[in-house]
Amino acid sequence: MKDAFASESSRRDFLRTLSLGAGATLLGSSALASPLNWLAPGRKLGVALVGLGNYSTGQLAPALQQTKYCQLAGVVTGSPAKAAQWQQQYGIPAKNCYDYKTFDRLIDNPAIDIVYVVLPNALHAEYVVRAAQAGKHVICEKPMATSVADARHMIAAMEKAGKKFSIGYRLHFEPHNQAMMRLGQSQAYGKISHLAADNGFKFSSGGTPWRVNKKLSGGGPLMDMGIYCLQGCLYTKGQVPVSVTAKFTPETGTGYFKEVEAGVNWQLRFADGTVADCRTSYAENMQGRLRADAANGWFELEPAFGYGGLAGRTSKNDGLLNLPNSNQQAAQLDDFAQCVLLNKSTRVPGQMGLRDVQLLEAIYRAAETGQAVSTKDVVQLIDRTSAH
Ligand code: NDP
Numbered sequence: 001m002k003d004a005f006a007s008e009s010s011r012r013d014f015l016r017t018l019s020l021g022a023g024a025t026l027l028g029s030s031a032l033a034s035p036l037n038w039l040a041p042g043r044k045l046g047v048a049l050v051g052l053g054n055y056s057t058g059q060l061a062p063a064l065q066q067t068k069y070c071q072l073a074g075v076v077t078g079s080p081a082k083a084a085q086w087q088q089q090y091g092i093p094a095k096n097c098y099d100y101k102t103f104d105r106l107i108d109n110p111a112i113d114i115v116y117v118v119l120p121n122a123l124h125a126e127y128v129v130r131a132a133q134a135g136k137h138v139i140c141e142k143p144m145a146t147s148v149a150d151a152r153h154m155i156a157a158m159e160k161a162g163k164k165f166s167i168g169y170r171l172h173f174e175p176h177n178q179a180m181m182r183l184g185q186s187q188a189y190g191k192i193s194h195l196a197a198d199n200g201f202k203f204s205s206g207g208t209p210w211r212v213n214k215k216l217s218g219g220g221p222l223m224d225m226g227i228y229c230l231q232g233c234l235y236t237k238g239q240v241p242v243s244v245t246a247k248f249t250p251e252t253g254t255g256y257f258k259e260v261e262a263g264v265n266w267q268l269r270f271a272d273g274t275v276a277d278c279r280t281s282y283a284e285n286m287q288g289r290l291r292a293d294a295a296n297g298w299f300e301l302e303p304a305f306g307y308g309g310l311a312g313r314t315s316k317n318d319g320l321l322n323l324p325n326s327n328q329q330a331a332q333l334d335d336f337a338q339c340v341l342l343n344k345s346t347r348v349p350g351q352m353g354l355r356d357v358q359l360l361e362a363i364y365r366a367a368e369t370g371q372a373v374s375t376k377d378v379v380q381l382i383d384r385t386s387a388h
Contacts, residue, residue, distance in 0.1 A: 044071040045071070045341070046071065047112075048112045049061065049116050051076070051119040051120075051123075052077045052118075060333075073113075075092060076097075076098045076115075103131075103134075106131070112136060113137060114139060115131035115138050121141075121218045124150075125145050128158070128165075132158045132165075137340050138163065142356075143224075145353070146218025146219070147361070164336065165349065176304070176323050177301070177310075178386040179312065179323060180236045180301060181386040181387060183236075184237055185238035185384060186387055189297040189314070191294060195233045195236060195268075195275070195293075196278070196291045197278045198279040198280065198286045198288070199279075200263065200282060200285070201281075202283060203283070212257060212282070220264075221261065221280040222264050222364070226278065226280030228304075230360070233276040234382060237276070240355065240375070240381070241276070241375050242269055242376050243268075243375055244359070244363050245366050246364075249263035252283040254283070262283045263283055264363065265278070265279045288306060290302075298315045300321075308325045349381075352381050354379050355380075362378070
């Protein structure tokens with residue numbers, strides 16, 4: 001049997017869990033609300049970002065300046081120039097900077113608790129598995145993987161490591177989307193009869209070329225932007241669909257879409273007959289919309305999926321979707337840090353990433369064959385954290 005204290009970090013994990021459990025019993029819920037009380041003074045969990053592209057640079061690093069329970073402590077990059085710049089900008093010590101070859105040495109670095117994989121989609125699997133083998137907790141960006149087989153392999157590696165694993169589904173930590181979950185799942189406007197969602201942008205020559213390279217992306221806008229529509233429909237309806245139909249939208253003559261689809265329209269069908277009509281595209285700018293029509297009214301977000309500026313309306317004009325915007329990534333990162341500190345389950349686990357990869361594969365299969373594809377066998381998991 002593996003020694004429970006095989007590494008310094010597992011010993012620290014154990015002590016944290018033990019003291020948190022005992023502390024919670026003695027002090028009640030206020031202690032649980034402040035996990036930092038149980039850390040060494042001034043210590044936050046250390047996060048290493050893997051891949052310093054647009055999302056790491058524009059969103060995650062700034063969010064990590066606002067987090068309470070974790071901080072930017074390291075980077076993994078193939079670019080020595082970026083490593084030098086990030087060291088200077090964020091005060092990251094050189095010993096916490098890695099490249100893709102030295103990545104596995106993270107195992108010897110107790111300053112890094114959490115590895116956040118922000119690479120092109122097809123590279124997620126390799127780096128999640130290697131991070132697991134280095135004994136780290138892991139957040140992996142969406143889509144979790146480019147195949148169901150990879151997604152399962154990643155989950156198995158994380159389970160073997162006994163570390164926390166979540167997917168970068170930031171909208172589960174965003175007030176408007178949490179309200180959609182609550183209104184839909186509690187049937188506040190009656191039973192939902194129809195859902196609609198769209199999300200997309202016009203891909204241009206200034207874009208990241210890997211997004212239209214099938215080997216690196218696994219697919220086009222469905223993998224990148226459509227996944228938000230898929231997620232939105234599931235968490236609003238509170239169910240996993242039973243079948244899908246789909247149709248690719250035509251190539252736009254730009255020359256970008258030789259390997260991946262330019263767009264796709266698809267329908268999810270739920271067990272009670274509810275249909276969700278979804279659209280995604282790399283050939284059209286869409287604000288991002290999520291709408292539910294129910295027995296006693298409707299409720300919707302538009303924009304629904306961006307980093308900020310989200311806005312909602314309801315048929316009853318009751319203000320239930322008039323909510324503040326907040327830093328989604330900071331909330332997501334702090335929630336994951338608390339999962340680690342308090343040994344809690346994440347609301348966005350690897351199994352949810354697997355569920356979505358299964359559904360994305362089903363949508364592609366439906367578009368390729370023109371036939372309805374059953375989704376009855378996909379992971380039956382819904383985030384119900386906001387429903388009550
Ligand atoms: P970028 O292309 O901007 O960044 C990816 C980075 O990965 C590169 O800058 C590079 O970093 C590294 N990399 C390593 N190998 C390769 C390779 N072969 N080709 C290209 N890049 C490579 O992509 P994004 O930041 O937009 O997306 C990264 C991931 O984050 C994707 O999975 C995407 O779906 C997800 N994402 C999630 C968002 C969300 O809201 N949750 C928003 C945007 C993206 P370096 O030079 O440091 O090695």
